[in-house]
Amino acid sequence: MDDTALLKLPFIMPSQAQKHVTHNEALLRLDALVQLSVKSRALSEPPSAVAEGARYIVAAGASGLWEGRAGQVAAFQDGIWVFYEPQPGWQAVIEDEASVAIWLDGMWQITSGGNGEQVARLGIGTAPDDTNRFSAKLNNALFAAAESGEGESGDLRLVMNKEGAGNVLSLIFQSGWSARAEFGLAGSDDLIFKTSADGVSFRDALVLRAADAVVDQPNLPRFKAFTNYDNYAALDSWTTIGINNADYNDQSVFDAGTGLFTAPADGTYFLGANLLFKVNASLDARMRARFLLNDVAPVRGSTQSLTGAHVSEQTTLRIEAFASLSTGDTVALQGGFTGADGYFAADETCFWGMKIG
Known part of the structure; x- marks a missing residue:
């Protein structure tokens, strides 16, 4: 062996010249490691x-x-x-x-x-x-409260603090080292849940406002739209009403060009509409309305009607329905008249909806 097993200190060998070199090398190693x-x-x-x-x-x-x-x-x-x-x-x-x-x-x-x-x-x-x-780097972690029998309170609080309102205090959840969700006080004192499909672009899913505890859902699929012209409906026929202006349209779920709402995800949706009567030639027109699913069949429970004489631009028909929709399902607002033809009036004839579950 030329050196020691552990610190690798060189041995002075028999008949070795310049033994001081080997000795000094060992001292340097000892000086560095001891x-x-x-x-x-x-x-x-x-x-x-x-x-x-x-x-x-x-x-x-x-x-x-x-x-x-x-x-x-x-x-x-x-x-x-x-x-x-x-x-x-x-x-x-x-x-x-x-x-x-x-x-x-x-x-x-x-x-x-x-x-x-x-x-x-x-x-x-x-x-x-x-x-x-x-x-x-581990698979499980445990935090347990020190119990009253050990002379402690039995409570457990984890406290995290940031310097000020403009700083970030958050938990980031990753998949394959790419962020998919963030939860915390991200740049404000509001509690925010964010999600991302690519780890780069994030959208707020839920905001709990610190000032008043109001809950916001900035990207909840929802819309409210109206028609800006009088829609004529012939006698005894269903007419898709030209809902062509949106007051709001989160997640772009409503198409003002077609008047269609499209479900962006599977779930339960609440749909509503308000139809205002405008007289044509007769007050004997009987209003009716429904939501049409996928241009095929009415949403169950949505068909409603009014009978009797009406007052032009004062008589309204409101319909509401819950619908279990699949991604890509479309819903249109339809109206019609029996007894006589008529119009659904501009501005106050509206269509709205939102995902609730």
């Missing part, structure tokens, strides 16, 4: 100014003179960088963190703070870094 204390483990390349004997743990992504040395101990000795491969059980004080690390399972793992209470970085099953100073 009572190991490093300046930092956050650098991936050598510092610009360094003192003789300074030691560092090389960070991931090492470059320059430290390239390919991640995790190793780099010691500046005799004006050059000398590298030492850590062995299981080696311990090192991390000076800029006031912490102690141990080399286990191929990584430096923090075991305690320098004062036994505070740790600047902590990794559980994975290595922390400057951005994620606490990192954990």
Whole structure:
């Protein structure tokens, strides 16, 4: 054997010339590794100014003179960088963190703070870094309240704090390392739930306002629309009313060109309409209305009618219905007259709907 098994201290061999070189090399290694204390483990390349004997743990992504040395101990000795491969059980004080690390399972793992209470970085099953100073890689985590029988309250509260209203305090949920949802105080003091299909563009799904506890659903599928002209309906025929203007149209579920509402997702929807009568030649016209599903059949329970004499532009017929719709289903508003033909008046003849479940 040419050196020791653990610290790799070189032996002085029989009849070896310049034995002092071998001896001094062993002393340098001992000087670097015994009572190991490093300046930092956050650098991936050598510092610009360094003192003789300074030691560092090389960070991931090492470059320059430290390239390919991640995790190793780099010691500046005799004006050059000398590298030492850590062995299981080696311990090192991390000076800029006031912490102690141990080399286990191929990584430096923090075991305690320098004062036994505070740790600047902590990794559980994975290595922390400057951005994620606490990192954990595990399958389950448990927080349990200290119970009253242990002299404690039995309560458990997790408190997270941000500096001010304009800062962010949130939880981000990822799939394949791409964000799909964010929950928290994201840039305001309102509690916001956001979702994303691509990890880049987010939309607010739910907002709980801090000021008054009002709940907003900014992207709830919903619409309210009206017709801006009088719609004529012939006697004893169903006419699709030309609803061609939208007061609001979240998720673009209503098409003002066709007057159709299209369900953007499977679910239960609430639909409503208000139809205003406008006299044509006779007050004997009898109004009726319905919602037509997929241009085929009426939505069950939506067909309603009014009989008797009407007062022009004062008599209204309102219909409402719940509908279980599938993605892509369309709904149109239809009206008609019996007894005599007539008009559904502009502006006050409206159609609306929203997803409720």
